[in-house]
Amino acid sequence: MSYQPIEPFPRQTFPTQVHFDRSELSVIMSLYGRMVAAGEWRDYGMSSLRELAVFAVFRRTAEHPLYRIEKRPKLRHKQGQYAVVGTDGQILKRGKDLKAVLRVLERKLIRSVE
Template sequence: MVAAGEWRDYGISSLRDLAVFSVFRRTAEHPLYRIEKRPKLRQRQGQYSVVGMDGHILKRGADLKTVLRVLERKLIRSVE
């Protein structure tokens, strides 16, 4: 996504109970997406989640690869 020019910047944050990978279109903006890992949720909804710009959880699960598929669907565009 970075090579395609869709994402321009990213940030990584590691807190006590949370790790976050944030994706930005521009450095000064709010993140487009946040990929979060919350180990405490491992036995419940799943420890990985993709959160949109508005704060809504787009996908949550136990497997990172499965959770990241939501981003692939967002990047599919029709070719004319």
């Protein structure tokens, strides 16, 4: 019988690339569809990188993104793994719940009716 030492703090393994899963994309695409219908957004792009996944939103295709929705799994126990980043790189909202983080963008849909 061979002895296997027990590792007191098992290492967390992260995938080689970070992706949005189906439920996360469903929430993001729901917001995206409403913003397209309102005429605010026109295009999007997705990137899956080693440490983060990015969903970038554009007003026109050839521009810099208006907003970036980022997922960083390594921050899930600290500030939260989801963040909305503005054009200038400022973090508008960060948290553990994607729907709560995306509420900062839903405010753009509320307009006063004259």
